[in-house]
Amino acid sequence: MNPRxxxxxxxxxxxxxxxxxxxxxxxxxxxxxxxxxxxxxxTDQSEAERIVHAAIDGGVTFFDNCWEYHRGRSExxxxxxxxxxxxxxxxxxKVCTHGREGALATQMLEQSLRRLQxxxxxxxxxxxxxxxxxxxxxMRPGGAAEAMLKAKKDGKVRFLGFTGHKAPEIHxxxxxxxxxxxxxxxxxxxxxAHFHSFEQQVLPELQKRGIAPLGMKPINGHGDPVIKGVLxxxxxxxxxxSLPVATTITGMEKMGVLQQNLKIAQGFQPYTADQMNAIxxxxxxxxxxxxxxxxxxxxxFDNPEARLAHEFPLxxxxxxxxxxxxxxxxxxxxYLDKSELAL
Amino acid sequence: xxEESGISRRDFVRTAAGTxxxxxxxxxxxxxxxxxxxxxxxxxxxxxxxxxxxxxxxxGKTGEKVSAIGVGGFHLGSTKDQNEANELVSRALDAGVTFFDNCWDYHDGQxxxILGNALKxxxxxxxxxxKVCTHGRGKDVAMEQLEESLRRLQxxxxxxxxxxxxxxxxxxxxxFASGGAAEALLAAKQxGKVRFIGFTGHKDPAIHxxxxxxxxxxxxxxxxxxxxxATFxxxxxxxxxxxxxxxxAVLGMKSLGGSGELIRHGVVxxxxxxxxxxSLPVATTISGMDSLxxxxxxxxxxxxxxxxxxxxxxxxxxRxxxxxxxxxxxxxxxxxxYDGKVGREQHGYPTAExxxx
Numbered sequence: 156m157n158p159r160x161x162x163x164x165x166x167x168x169x170x171x172x173x174x175x176x177x178x179x180x181x182x183x184x185x186x187x188x189x190x191x192x193x194x195x196x197x198t199d200q201s202e203a204e205r206i207v208h209a210a211i212d213g214g215v216t217f218f219d220n221c222w223e224y225h226r227g228r229s230e231x232x233x234x235x236x237x238x239x240x241x242x243x244x245x246x247x248x249k250v251c252t253h254g255r256e257g258a259l260a261t262q263m264l265e266q267s268l269r270r271l272q273x274x275x276x277x278x279x280x281x282x283x284x285x286x287x288x289x290x291x292x293x294m295r296p297g298g299a300a301e302a303m304l305k306a307k308k309d310g311k312v313r314f315l316g317f318t319g320h321k322a323p324e325i326h327x328x329x330x331x332x333x334x335x336x337x338x339x340x341x342x343x344x345x346x347x348a349h350f351h352s353f354e355q356q357v358l359p360e361l362q363k364r365g366i367a368p369l370g371m372k373p374i375n376g377h378g379d380p381v382i383k384g385v386l387x388x389x390x391x392x393x394x395x396x397s398l399p400v401a402t403t404i405t406g407m408e409k410m411g412v413l414q415q416n417l418k419i420a421q422g423f424q425p426y427t428a429d430q431m432n433a434i435x436x437x438x439x440x441x442x443x444x445x446x447x448x449x450x451x452x453x454x455x456f457d458n459p460e461a462r463l464a465h466e467f468p469l470x471x472x473x474x475x476x477x478x479x480x481x482x483x484x485x486x487x488x489x490y491l492d493k494s495e496l497a498l
Numbered sequence: 499x500x501e502e503s504g505i506s507r508r509d510f511v512r513t514a515a516g517t518x519x520x521x522x523x524x525x526x527x528x529x530x531x532x533x534x535x536x537x538x539x540x541x542x543x544x545x546x547x548x549x550x551x552x553x554x555x556x557x558g559k560t561g562e563k564v565s566a567i568g569v570g571g572f573h574l575g576s577t578k579d580q581n582e583a584n585e586l587v588s589r590a591l592d593a594g595v596t597f598f599d600n601c602w603d604y605h606d607g608q609x610x611x612i613l614g615n616a617l618k619x620x621x622x623x624x625x626x627x628x629k630v631c632t633h634g635r636g637k638d639v640a641m642e643q644l645e646e647s648l649r650r651l652q653x654x655x656x657x658x659x660x661x662x663x664x665x666x667x668x669x670x671x672x673x674f675a676s677g678g679a680a681e682a683l684l685a686a687k688q689x690g691k692v693r694f695i696g697f698t699g700h701k702d703p704a705i706h707x708x709x710x711x712x713x714x715x716x717x718x719x720x721x722x723x724x725x726x727x728a729t730f731x732x733x734x735x736x737x738x739x740x741x742x743x744x745x746x747a748v749l750g751m752k753s754l755g756g757s758g759e760l761i762r763h764g765v766v767x768x769x770x771x772x773x774x775x776x777s778l779p780v781a782t783t784i785s786g787m788d789s790l791x792x793x794x795x796x797x798x799x800x801x802x803x804x805x806x807x808x809x810x811x812x813x814x815x816x817r818x819x820x821x822x823x824x825x826x827x828x829x830x831x832x833x834x835x836y837d838g839k840v841g842r843e844q845h846g847y848p849t850a851e852x853x854x855x
Binding site for chain 2: 286287288289291350351383441443444445446449452453454455465466467468470
């Protein structure tokens with residue numbers, strides 16, 4: 156265990172990460188959120204814990220995770236890092252039923268709580284609404300929607316939401332179900348602004364309904380537009396954070412990346428409308444075919460659980476599949492092995 | 499893929515039984531149990547004699563007629579050698595198949611070479627189509643590819659020349675930009691190098707409709723048509739009626755999912771799948787045939803073809819509705835699997851090795 160560094164100097168309002176309202180609730184979360192998948196890419200657990208501590212010290216309160224990230228390692232490392240700080244943060248994780256039954260969701264919740272070393276989540280979201288029939292399968296009798304409502308009633312989770320990176324239409328279909336979502340997560344970046352746009356189609360609807368919008372993939376997932384020199388990481392993150400969202404979740408697997416992001420987020424001043432337009436002008440040319448948003452136009456960002464539940468081909472190169480193949484308890488069911496459920 | 503990585507699909511299907519609902523599992527089981535020829539009408543059996551010809555159909559408003567089934571060019575390039583391809587083309591022609599599909603980039607040009615050889619001395623009997631792979635590039639690239647296609651196909655003209663794989667959302671803008679590929683289609687037609695022009699794509703009806711919104715004199719439009727498409731991102735529902743209304747000939751493809759996905763997963767029998775596609779109001783249904791056995795199977799269905807009744811079609815759509823709903827067997831719509839090399843390059847996408855799906 157790493158002892159927490161000495162208490163930071165009290166932050167003046169100009170240097171703190173702004174806190175933003177979580178939808179219609181009297182709850183506030185940091186405008187920058189720490190992504191759970193990348194945390195599992197840290198060199199080791201103690202590095203992951205150091206990143207968590209430094210993020211808290213830097214003013215991050217929103218922590219993202221997911222039941223299947225790194226087959227549980229992301230949740231376990233975050234849980235270890237949050238030990239002693241649980242009350243200071245807003246912990247979210249996601250459930251990977253992908254159309255399967257509600258009982259499975261409940262099992263996954265119990266496992267997430269154990270790994271995160273907590274008795275409740277601040278936010279529990281249905282992960283990866285990426286297939287056109289996901290909304291129907293989510294709402295069906297005995298489906299995940301029922302399990303989520305029960306978890307909230309039982310006090311195991313405070314708020315409910317869903318996530319997805321594929322198509323605004325699927326998000327709108329989820330909203331049309333009438334399920335009482337508190338939060339909705341989606342890709343929001345300068346390229347999305349032009350192409351199958353969540354910014355244009357979903358964000359206004361959430362604002363209208365008082366549902367907290369959570370942005371993700373501000374740097375397009377793996378930073379491809381930065382590598383190709385279209386926009387810098389800072390420009391991209393600033394663009395995403397300037398949208399009317401409750402938080403922007405981004406991956407930080409290294410202390411250096413965290414420090415860079417903190418520098419942008421602390422005392423954050425949103426872009427002006429003119430600056431936003433200027434960024435959009437620069438992303439316009441390459442936005443039109445989705446080359447930098449492969450999560451919308453390919454299976455690349457669809458996790459193994461989603462692919463398996465919908466019988467799509469797996470990606471051998473995805474970390475979770477690689478880890479599964481190597482695991483001594485791999486019996487053909489990627490994660491739902493009883494011995495692993497107990498972990 | 500799933501089997502390779504140690505995950506048993508059978509195990510998964512069992513796990514998923516509660517997942518996808520009993521109906522889909524039932525649909526699977528009943529499809530598997532269905533006898534091969536139990537289509538019920540009886541009329542097919544009467545007319546499907548080995549001598550009945552493959553019906554000819556109007557090619558839109560062109561005044562031309564083509565055979566109701568077409569030989570797919572990609573699969574022709576997958577036959578074991580030129581001799582088998584020659585035999586396949588020759589038998590197809592004898593049975594009344596006139597429509598031959600191809601594309602500038604199939605097997606890096608081999609498919610066109612093979613068809614060109616196989617049609618030697620028989621060019622006049624065939625309706626030869628090939629496609630141009632500009633993928634956003636302009637007229638000059640298109641005209642160069644046309645000359646190359648004509649050389650490989652050993653002919654001085656094409657019956658039909660189509661823009662290949664219009665699958666990216668900005669493709670219509672690029673095609674209709676000044677100096678774009680649309681200008682090449684008109685120029686080639688004017689020069690008498692091609693008789694008719696069209697475009698193809700397998701991704702999204704919205705892209706096809708955007709192409710058609712340009713009110714360009716397309717003679718044909720090619721699209722995936724099968725019993726799953728009927729209820730999922732449907733070309734049948736969204737594009738087929740619009741093309742028909744305008745007298746543009748519709749060419750169906752991927753009647754069995756592109757690589758027989760519908761057959762391998764027990765959704766339909768080959769006969770059901772092909773008959774469904776051929777029963778739609780299309781000029782032809784292009785089908786991949788990489789062996790004489792597949793050709794014969796298709797000919798058995800196509801000779802003296804009688805369309806399915808509306809009730810038969812509705813039943814098949816209903817039976818496959820649940821499996822259609824997430825696009826698992828129409829991977830050309832939902833993944834990168836069927837997107838070719840040249841298009842990926844031109845649109846700045848990862849290669850098929852880097853991003854198979």
